Amino acid sequence: MQKPYKNICFRCGKERIIIKVWKEKIGNSVVENTETACPDKECQKATEKDIKKQKDKRLQLEKRKRDSLRDRKRAVNKKNSKEVNRKHG
Ligand SMILES: [Zn+2]
Numbered sequence: 001m002q003k004p005y006k007n008i009c010f011r012c013g014k015e016r017i018i019i020k021v022w023k024e025k026i027g028n029s030v031v032e033n034t035e036t037a038c039p040d041k042e043c044q045k046a047t048e049k050d051i052k053k054q055k056d057k058r059l060q061l062e063k064r065k066r067d068s069l070r071d072r073k074r075a076v077n078k079k080n081s082k083e084v085n086r087k088h089g
Helices: 041-088
Strands: 017-026 029-037
Touching: none
Parallel strands: none
Antiparallel strands: 017 029
């Protein structure tokens, strides 16, 4: 039992058209993926731009997170090496 899949464009309110439906096997279950697009070409372009922007933002955030984690690790290493020096000194 599946509800009819309706996807309304959040930009213009038109019903988005289904471009592609494919099944993907994840573990033991099969997931159905649907790719939709706005029938309005200009609107779809703008939507894709937005999605890309959001993705870039997320990637940047992840990178920043990684960088700060690395810096923290480096700071810990510095501290440890100081202690080693003290023992030797
Ligand atoms: Zn639209």
